[in-house]
Amino acid sequence: MYYSEDFVEEVRGRNDIIDVISSYVNLKRNGSNYVGLCPFHNEKTPSFSVSPGKQMYYCFGCSSGGNVFTFLMEYENLTFVEALEQLADRAGMALPKQTNGDAEKIKRDIRDKILEIYKEAAKFYYALLKSERGQAAREYLQNRKLQEDTIRGFGLGYAHVSGGLYPYMRKKGYEDDLLKQTGLFTYHEKKGVYDKFWNRIVFPIMNRSGKVIAFGGRVMGEGMPKYLNSPETLIFDKSRNLYGLNFVHGKPAAGLILCEGYMDVIALHQAGFTNTVASLGTSLTSQHSSLLKRYSDLVYLCYDSDGAGVKAALRAIPICKEAGLTIKVIDLKPFKDPDGMTG
Ligand SMILES: [Zn+2]
Incomplete structure (x- = not known):
């Protein structure tokens, strides 16, 4: 991936450092700067300072410092390109076309659509877990001593015995061409289309930006296989996550x-x-x-x-x-x- 200097500058300009850092660190105004507790070392009194004028941060305790890109790279452990893309996304900016043009663009559009479907699917499974039909699954999780906060934080869900994700997605307007590429459904020539996950607790697998890219499922009761993962797709490479x-x-x-x-x-x-x-x-x-x-x-x-x-x-x-x-x-x-x- 290569991005022009102009693009980098535009992303920088559209992401005010105070806004960005404020979503991770509680900042308070102090004269012309903002201060807070440093996220890069343990401290009780704030020595982390952010300058809106210079669009830079510096910590007097551990000497970490830099701009909006380095902050994200350090905080989220991202490469420069990953930080750039995340900040472009945050500012609602489209990524510029890469050189081999259309083919890349088509692939990127499909990736975006698949991400959208996984997000919808996660919401679908989560709502099922919370519904009446999810009662046995909720009891299972309670028996495993999982707290409500934990279930929500990890976005756990439930795929019911009778499925239902496929008709749900069709109703939302997604075509089979696309749904086939999500790996969430089995296309059977004679018997039709089935949800891959049914009668399972569903664990959304997220990438480092918190986007759902796959699911793991544990069967309820004694069915086989005990654990099932959604397959590798355009958005999921299991050896890299x-x-x-x-x-x-x-x-x-x-x-x-x-x-x-x-x-x-x-x-x-x-x-x-x-x-x-x-x-x-x-x-x-x-x-x-x-x-x-x-x-x-x-x-x-x-x-x-x-x-x-x-x-x-x-x-x-x-x-x-x-x-x-x-x-x-x-x-x-x-x-x-x-x-x-x-x-
Ligand atoms: Zn520090």
Whole structure:
């Protein structure tokens, strides 16, 4: 991706640094500047200062400083291009056409549409969980000791036995050509179209900007498979995404905790370990480990204590080491998994 200097300047001009930083840090006016508690180090008295005149920030405690782009890069662990795109989006600006023109544009439009469908689907599943038909699912989550805030924060939902997402999407006006590319439906030549997720608790998988890009589903009761993920699509590459990473901000001083499943991440977040992530139904890849490295140099492996978990941990260790990460292994025994430990 290449963006012209002009475009970069326009994005900068349309994102006032006070507005942007205010959505992350509580700022108070102090003379011609604004001050607040620094998001990059722990402090009790504010030494983080933002200048609306210079459109720059500086911390007198830890010397971090920069402009609106560097703030977002530091805070959200983004590359420059990612920060630029996020700020352009925030200002409602369309991204300029890249050189190979139309084909790229068509692909980008489809991606945007698929993102829109996933967002609608997440709302659909969430509403079902809250409805009368979601009662058994709500009870299941309560038995797993999940609090209301946690369920909302992770956007958990429910896919009912009789489905219903497909007619819902058709009613919204989405055509089959597009719906086929979402991976959320099974197209059967003779029997018609089915929802892929039914009778499952649904876990929205979000990218680092908090957009839903996939779903994981855990079956209610004893059906198979126990866990099901939506497939890779134009918006989802499972080897490049980690579940829970959208909730990790800055560079956690305590390092990151890497576990195996959605429920582990959710249970640990609820217990206060908001630096927990999981690979998505796949073994750890080198892309995962370099992603982890952008957030921390230290990773605690918190895999299940059964045979499969130990095997997965043994596979993950060299991959993490190769990325330059320091690895510590958490021994969960006598518990099987982090969810069992916190629950
Ligand atoms: Zn600081």
